[in-house]
Amino acid sequence: MPHDHPHPTSRDHSEPRPAFDKLLSQVLAKLDHSGLLTSAEVTAQIEDMEGRTPTEGARLVARCWADPEFLDLARKDLPAAAAKLGVSMPAHPVFLLLENTEELHHVVVCTLCSCYPRPILGPPPVWYKSRNYRSRVVVEPREVLAEFGTVIREKANLRVVDSTADCRYLVLPLRPRGTENLTEKELADLVTRDSMIGVTNVSM
Amino acid sequence: MISSITRHASNAKFADGHSVQVIKDESLGHCRTPLYVRGAVGKVVSYIGSYKNPEDLAYGGSGLPESPLYWVEFNLAELWVNYSGDPTDTLQVEVYEHWLRKLAQES
Numbered sequence: 001m002p003h004d005h006p007h008p009t010s011r012d013h014s015e016p017r018p019a020f021d022k023l024l025s026q027v028l029a030k031l032d033h034s035g036l037l038t039s040a041e042v043t044a045q046i047e048d049m050e051g052r053t054p055t056e057g058a059r060l061v062a063r064c065w066a067d068p069e070f071l072d073l074a075r076k077d078l079p080a081a082a083a084k085l086g087v088s089m090p091a092h093p094v095f096l097l098l099e100n101t102e103e104l105h106h107v108v109v110c111t112l113c114s115c116y117p118r119p120i121l122g123p124p125p126v127w128y129k130s131r132n133y134r135s136r137v138v139v140e141p142r143e144v145l146a147e148f149g150t151v152i153r154e155k156a157n158l159r160v161v162d163s164t165a166d167c168r169y170l171v172l173p174l175r176p177r178g179t180e181n182l183t184e185k186e187l188a189d190l191v192t193r194d195s196m197i198g199v200t201n202v203s204m
Numbered sequence: 205m206i207s208s209i210t211r212h213a214s215n216a217k218f219a220d221g222h223s224v225q226v227i228k229d230e231s232l233g234h235c236r237t238p239l240y241v242r243g244a245v246g247k248v249v250s251y252i253g254s255y256k257n258p259e260d261l262a263y264g265g266s267g268l269p270e271s272p273l274y275w276v277e278f279n280l281a282e283l284w285v286n287y288s289g290d291p292t293d294t295l296q297v298e299v300y301e302h303w304l305r306k307l308a309q310e311s
Contacts, residue, residue: 158293165236165298
């Protein structure tokens with residue numbers, strides 16, 4: 001039997017998939033036509049999500065570092081803490097803070113798709129959705145972190161958190177040493193998107 | 205450290221610390237239990253809450269009754285042969301109750 005057709009070797013969301021694009025546009029056209037979901041509503045939702053950036057997450061992290069009461073609230077109820085910064089988060093899925101400590105480092109992945117705390121970080125980066133990251137970080141997390149330039153101390157525990165169902169996670173990175181005199185704004189400027197996914201640490 | 209959330213565990217079958225095995229089963233459609241933990245033995249970290257069953261929701265069902273969802277922790281060195289990291293490295297996954305079975309408690 002001839003075997004001359006190509007097999008898909010990757011299912012990265014970043015790759016073009018014309019058949020799915022066509023299906024999507026036809027479904028959207030039907031929905032729009034029926035009035036169930038208008039293209040204006042779809043556009044508004046996309047614009048809302050794309051208007052959200054890791055800056056919101058960075059402000060939240062800086063406030064957690066600077067204000068113990070706020071940290072306590074973020075631990076108990078992350079959306080309530082975000083609301084204090086003017087960031088709205090839906091009641092579902094469940095949004096949670098994963099606190100990095102000297103002894104424990106968290107790194108987040110969604111091996112099934114690309115679950116991500118979008119309301120507080122915006123759309124996920126392309127690598128987060130890549131098959132490479134999703135398949136490798138649960139098998140060889142220390143190697144993957146090393147590729148981001150991140151070395152976890154031998155003695156520190158590493159916990160990979162797979163966002164498989166109803167929870168979305170924001171990593172609270174460890175506050176770097178020597179930042180005691182910085183303002184909250186200066187602290188927020190240090191916080192990167194990748195540190196809130198857990199693939200890097202925050203440094204001065 | 206997982207931040208605390210309100211938990212009502214009245215309908216939850218497994219308690220924190222229970223040894224559980226993820227059921228090694230095929231799924232014919234949408235499912236939130238990753239293949240790579242099926243059949244693996246882990247430990248319940250805690251009950252998260254009860255949520256609509258995604259396997260029903262995905263096909264237009266009501267998702268009811270809600271299914272208890274747990275954080276289950278696996279030791280990466282036990283999950284993978286020749287794991288290259290530290291023996292204390294762990295993986296935490298959200299797993300619905302109907303994908304878990306209880307193992308005898310270790311003494």
